[in-house]
Amino acid sequence: MDDTSFFERTDQLKRRLYRIAFGYLGNENSALEAVDEAIFRGYGARKKLRRKEFFETWMTRILINVCKKELKRGKRETSVETIPEQAREQYDALPLKEAVRRLPEELRSVVVLRYYAGLTVAETAQRLGIPQGTAATRQRRALELLRLELKEDLE
Structure with a gap:
């Protein structure tokens, strides 16, 4: 898959990917970062995609893996104090x-x-x-x- 078609296809998917990430992470900033990370990882591995008709499924799977990793990382971190914005959320x-x-x-x-x-x-x-x-x-x-x-x- 060439660069142009990769970016055209990901642009069409961004809204759906964001909704998925938000559903997993429950936070707008984390969801946006997860989508960016998934697109970055997908771009790096785009030549490994064998069948282009599975592009959407492939990108969704990458995003889910990124979200799971983020959730695991969040569980390992312990905050000493709660930031007021987080408390309000x-x-x-x-x-x-x-x-x-x-x-x-x-x-x-x-x-x-x-x-x-x-x-x-x-x-x-x-x-x-x-x-x-x-x-x-x-x-x-x-x-x-x-x-x-x-x-x-x-x-």
Whole structure:
């Protein structure tokens, strides 16, 4: 894949990639950085892509890996003091966003791709490399967990 076609294709994907990253990381700045990092990594590895029709799936997978790495890094870091802006974000956090963030990784990835990126069950399964039935089951389980958790928050 040449430089021009790579950048044209990534420009078309940026909004979707951002929604996915935001769903994983829950922070605008982190999501933007993750998208930039994924595009950078994709650019470096663009010649390894064998089938151009899988470009979107390939870039989504790179982004998911970047987000997972960022989440692991964030867990290892311990902050001595909370920055006021971060405290305000925590106070303003929506219960749904927090509930999604607390889902197990395999369930969260399905929710993020389905509802933040707007993919179908089939597209979600393809991006994650799992059978379509598994994606549907994970979606159902995730929604049940979210429903239970949000119901508890309201009571």
